[in-house]
Amino acid sequence: MSLLNRPSATRRRRAWRLSIRARLILLALLAVAPLIIDRVHLTESSRVERTQAAxxxxxxxxxxxxxxxxxxxxxxxxxxxxxxxxxxxxxxxxxxxxxxxxxxxxxxxxxxxxxxxxxxxxxxxxxxxxxxxxxxxxxxxxxxxxxxxxxxxxxxxxxxxxxxxxxxxxxxxxxxxxxxxxxxxxxxxxxxxxxxxxxxxxxxxxxxxxxxxxxxxxxxxxxxxxxxxxxxxxxxxxxxxxxxxxxxxxxxxxxxxxxxxxxxxxxxxxxxxxxxxxxxxxxxxxxxxxxxxxxxxxxxxxxxxxxTVIAAWLISEHLIVEPIRSLARTATRIGQGDLKVRTDPGAWAPEFAPLATALSDMAGRLAARERELRAANAHLEELASIDPLSGLANRRSFDARLATEWTRAGEAGRPLGLLMIDVDHFKLFNDGYGHVQGDACLRQIGRVLASVADAETDFVARWGGEEFVLLLADSGLDRAVDLAERLRLAVLALRIRNEGAPAGHITVSVGVAAHVPSPDSRPQDLIEAADTALYAAKRRGRNTTVVDSDVRRDDPPLAEAG
CATH class of the missing domain: 3.30.450.20 (PAS domain)
Incomplete structure (x- = not known):
């Protein structure tokens, strides 16, 4: 009797030992149970909180x-x-x-x-x-x-x-x-x-x-x-x-x-x-x-x-362990940055083919995403340096370019010119015609400024609001004043109406400065000089160009200049 029953007992032990389905179902239930308990707890807590709030x-x-x-x-x-x-x-x-x-x-x-x-x-x-x-x-x-x-x-x-x-x-x-x-x-x-x-x-x-x-x-x-x-x-x-x-x-x-x-x-x-x-x-x-x-x-x-239970029931042990190990190794290599690795599911059960394909596709997508991220980073760096309204460089880019050109001019002993441009009575224009027209006006002036400047040596930027700057490498006062007047006349030629302004049209005031950098000077000195000249131009009635060396202490105050 004992001998007769032994094979049956052995088969039962082997069946229990090889029942991956039962173990997978148990693991699935254990995995789902905390989610259910947590969701029930959150639901009941939300119910209590809403009732208390009411x-x-x-x-x-x-x-x-x-x-x-x-x-x-x-x-x-x-x-x-x-x-x-x-x-x-x-x-x-x-x-x-x-x-x-x-x-x-x-x-x-x-x-x-x-x-x-x-x-x-x-x-x-x-x-x-x-x-x-x-x-x-x-x-x-x-x-x-x-x-x-x-x-x-x-x-x-x-x-x-x-x-x-x-x-x-x-x-x-x-x-x-x-x-x-x-x-x-x-x-x-x-x-x-x-x-x-x-x-x-x-x-x-x-x-x-x-x-x-x-x-x-x-x-x-x-x-x-x-x-x-x-x-x-x-x-x-x-x-x-x-x-x-x-x-x-x-x-x-x-x-x-x-x-x-x-x-x-x-x-x-x-x-x-x-x-x-x-x-x-x-x-x-x-x-x-x-x-x-x-x-x-x-x-x-x-x-x-x-x-989860159905998936666990359909997967057998001999179709899982080795494919999962292989896929895990592949995933590890992908995680370590080897995006060229691929898996061959030919010897596996068909159920693993999608997962293997997904890993391969993921590696390909990650490689493509990496290329996209690099391009996006380059684009973001470009956007970070460009003013979105005018399409010109922004103040951050201007500060970096000024520091570079200042060092270069100081080493070569060459002058560095700067024009600071302000749109006259722009607030009256904005109030009278609206911000949309104000933005369009700034874009037009930006285009004029870009057309006047030399693309190879000069650097055009929007300083902020209705102010622009033009940095002139290897340029003294003569060229700076000439460019300032050309710019002023070009803006006047646009004939952009501004009924709130005394001139009846959009005009600009320009402050001009040109320095040869010295060891005890700094880029801010050039900015302050051009800014002082700009405000002198505005005090003298606007629609004019003033060089920082021509600024007089007896200039009329800005309110009197209109």
Whole structure:
């Protein structure tokens, strides 16, 4: 029996030992598992972060609304204090008629758009005068805020309410009017408009699934919107949202709104009242995007895992090890810079032919990319030395060329000339004709400058803005001045209109300098000399050439030169 079973056991051990498919599948699963775990972790972290951000945002919006209302109330209190004092001192508050009184109040109400009206309530609790004639004579003696003002002689802010006399949700501010030597207390009354919540509602309506409410202590909606539905006047005293927001002065919660839509709510109390401002973002809108992204990510991971398992199952051990080693050696040589190496997959399984071809193609592409990079580097070096607008050399190239020519001229004892050219009144040209025309103008002047210069010995560059330079090797003042005048006249011959300039056309001013370098001098000396001559030319009226040796201290200032 033992002898009979031995071959079978040997075959089983050999099969297990040679099962590369099982080992590859296990390795593939081990490789994919961390990616799945990491992606799930990132997805869940993103979900939490977005939810927390939504909580923070709704609380911030609610607190901004609260602060806006607090500022409005404080402004209203300060205004009513001024009105009360002015009322006592005015004729309207002593022996004036109701019309005089209303006119007096109108003078203040018109300056405060957040106050709907102003009224004076007599000591008997009836409105004696008001900016709204229909409420005159209305008995308010049963109102708590009227009695509180008359009792405490301090201003009182009513709860947010739906006031029948004003036909909308409002908060009433009552301010005492106490005449000197009198025990009677009149009351200055003003409903404060909730315009700030209206603006908040407009913002809420523009976002899908959002809601904003102002709820009093009894659960009545004093102002608010949800999904474009107006809720003012409706009472939701037993609703879970009302119970939640009334349980604490501020906070957050996730529950259903008055329309049954589940939202992330932030709420805060209004100072001095039991009212709450409640802002809600649709939970579905907040987390919907992350849910879609999560589903897509999981689908990608599942697809990737399936492809990995199938690939591992199809590859056998004897078709992998040696080809992989050969390909690894080839890849190593490519990595070391041997881009001529190639692989011959003729003896391998056909599945490796694409990989071998890919390596060969990669080596070829890397070689081509290396050539391209060398060409690109050469091109970048060229671009780094050229001004993109005018096509001339830029200041960096000019500095390098000046240093070279300065050393060469110093060794040979030869003069080195420099022209600094500035386009006159170029800002007026830019302002009048636009930057596009300004750029075109600079390009034309650059072409003129290049045409005047000797391409073999001279070096033309754009100094910056509307300034150009022309470096003249082995040139003294005579040639420099001659070139400067030729350039000035050539620009004038372009007849480029500039109505803002005195000449009516584009002109240039040129500063000329020529030095023989000495051991104690430096290239900057030549630049400063030409620059000084340039500004002398501009002070002398522009459209002229000045040599640095001709600069006088008594030259007019630039402003006088125009």
């Amino acid at each position: 909580y923070a945002e709704v609380v911030t919006v609610a607190r901004r609304a609260r602060d806006a209302q607090a500022e409005t109330i404080e402004a209203a209190r300060a205004l009513m204090q001024v009105v009360a004092r002015a009322y006592i001192a005015s004729a309207a508050g002593t022996a004036g008629s109701a019309a005089d009184c209303a006119g007096f109040l109108w003078g203040f109400a018109g300056e405060a758009p957040w106050i709907a009206s102003l009224s004076v309530v007599g000591a008997d609790g009836r409105i004696t005068c008001s900016t709204r004639r229909q409420v005159i004579g209305l008995d308010l003696s049963d109102r708590d805020y009227i009695r509180d003002v008359q009792r405490t002689r301090h201003y009182v802010l009513s709860d947010y309410l739906l006031e029948r006399s004003y036909e909308k949700s409002t908060v009433l501010m009552a301010f005492p009017i106490v005449r000197p030597g009198s025990d009677e207390v009149e009351v200055l009354l003003a409903p404060v408009d909730l315009h700030w919540l209206g603006r908040l509602g407009q913002g809420v309506e523009s976002r899908v699934g959002m809601a904003a409410y102002l709820i009093d202590g009894k659960g009545t909606v004093l102002a608010g919107v949800q999904s474009r539905e107006r809720l003012v006047g409706r009472r939701f005293g037993d609703h879970p949202l009302v119970k939640t927001v009334q349980a604490a002065p501020d906070g957050t919660a996730t529950l259903e709104g008055f329309d049954g839509v589940r939202r992330i709510f932030g709420y805060t109390s209004l100072p001095g009242t039991d009212a709450r401002i409640v802002i809600g973002y649709s939970e579905r809108e907040v987390v919907g995007k992350i849910e879609r992204e999560s589903g897509l990510a999981y689908l990608h991971l599942a697809f990737f895992g399936l492809i």
